[in-house]
Amino acid sequence: MSNDANSPRLVYLDHHATTPLDPRVLTAMMPFLTDQYANPSSAHHFGRQAQRCLREARKSVQHALAASHESEIIFTSGATEANTLAIIGAVAGRQWPDEGHIVTTAIEHHSVHAACDQLKKQGYSVTTVGVDSEGLVHPEDIAAVMTPHITVVSVMLANNEIGTIQPIASLADVVTRHGALFHVDAVQGAGALPLNVDELGVDLLTISAHKIYGPKGVGALYVRRGTQIHAQFSGTQEYGLRAGTTNLAGIVGLATALRIAIEERTLEAHRVSGLRNKLEHGLLAAIPDARLNGSARHRLPGNLSLTIPGIDATDVIQALPDIALSAGSACTTGTSKPSHVLSAIGLSPSEARATVRIGVGRWTSERDVDLAKRRIAEVVSELR
Numbered sequence: 001m002s003n004d005a006n007s008p009r010l011v012y013l014d015h016h017a018t019t020p021l022d023p024r025v026l027t028a029m030m031p032f033l034t035d036q037y038a039n040p041s042s043a044h045h046f047g048r049q050a051q052r053c054l055r056e057a058r059k060s061v062q063h064a065l066a067a068s069h070e071s072e073i074i075f076t077s078g079a080t081e082a083n084t085l086a087i088i089g090a091v092a093g094r095q096w097p098d099e100g101h102i103v104t105t106a107i108e109h110h111s112v113h114a115a116c117d118q119l120k121k122q123g124y125s126v127t128t129v130g131v132d133s134e135g136l137v138h139p140e141d142i143a144a145v146m147t148p149h150i151t152v153v154s155v156m157l158a159n160n161e162i163g164t165i166q167p168i169a170s171l172a173d174v175v176t177r178h179g180a181l182f183h184v185d186a187v188q189g190a191g192a193l194p195l196n197v198d199e200l201g202v203d204l205l206t207i208s209a210h211k212i213y214g215p216k217g218v219g220a221l222y223v224r225r226g227t228q229i230h231a232q233f234s235g236t237q238e239y240g241l242r243a244g245t246t247n248l249a250g251i252v253g254l255a256t257a258l259r260i261a262i263e264e265r266t267l268e269a270h271r272v273s274g275l276r277n278k279l280e281h282g283l284l285a286a287i288p289d290a291r292l293n294g295s296a297r298h299r300l301p302g303n304l305s306l307t308i309p310g311i312d313a314t315d316v317i318q319a320l321p322d323i324a325l326s327a328g329s330a331c332t333t334g335t336s337k338p339s340h341v342l343s344a345i346g347l348s349p350s351e352a353r354a355t356v357r358i359g360v361g362r363w364t365s366e367r368d369v370d371l372a373k374r375r376i377a378e379v380v381s382e383l384r
Helices: 023-033 045-065 079-093 109-123 137-145 166-177 248-286 313-318 340-344 349-353 366-383
Strands: 073-076 101-105 123-128 149-152 183-186 202-208 219-223 301-309 354-358
Touching: 023 248, 045 073, 045 137, 045 248, 045 313, 073 248, 079 109, 079 149, 079 183, 079 202, 079 219, 079 349, 101 109, 109 123, 123 137, 166 183, 248 301, 248 366, 313 354, 313 366, 349 354
Parallel strands: 101 123, 101 149, 149 183, 183 202
Antiparallel strands: 073 219, 202 219, 301 354
16 A cells, blocks of 8 residues: 555555556556557458457466366456356356255355355255364265265365465365365465466366456456356357457556566465564454464465454554555455355354454565554554
8 A cells, every 4th residue: 555755554455356467467457548458359361360359368267276277267357257167167067057066164255154155045055064173174064965966065265354375275185086076266375376277276266356466357267178067148258158349458467467466476475474473473462361263374374363352453443544454355344244155154243353363465564564553552552
């Protein structure tokens, strides 16, 4: 977040909600926002040129995911559309529509749960598997609910609130052994974790640009060749799976952001986790009864979820105009219900409301961490 010399320093620590646009991504997008504005579906020279750029972006994402063919990459308007297309589209594409059964977990993103709820209303069965106190999904729990009629299993790569990373390859072994499709929402893990689709063992995988320092309003769905999914609204774009004029600027932004994230992932993960650890240790020392949520070992480099008894997270956020934090998922802001993720790992409603989520990111500095540590501790003390 930019700071001018005459204004108070502002520290952005909400990178799980969204990330700022990387200037390198903006540079790559600019030609398609100005003079290269042709529709890739047009037959004239300018349209064909745009089509070549679209294909280059698609091949870039294919390479980033280690997919076998560019046709496995479907560009969407974002993660919600991609998750919906993956789950509902996969159910519609199976051969036994009257016997479809979906398996997911208690801590998935709201868009996954919404897709499952929609299928429930259509008469399909949905099984929701629980997680342990760290937010981990155990392969044996998935295996226990598998039946011959399971159509698709959907498990996120890393959680957007507590940062817990799931054992996706182990879960994939269970799912594929039972003949079901495996969908992974990799939105929060993209950029921080490897996304080799064969090593993960996935059939469908979702990513979103705005979580990896790309633009909002664009995402992608990986669909393994041979996997049948049905479009959710008729169109001729994206191999017949979407409708609407192609968002070429956004797609180029997504491809560029993903490439940068992968190239810089190892060094950036080390830097970000170091800053996160410094902030975590400082806050736990300054607020002795604060406690960590999620897995201390298997979590995203920049994630820090802390429950601070005796406070309301909303009050902390409002008392910190210079620090951007979250009380949980940005998708639940304004609701009175406690976080479904925090409830799933065993927190009471009052504990969930006393939980703050901190997301360290690409431009977070040592100075930012020092300021945030001091200000958060001060505000908690004042509120108590």
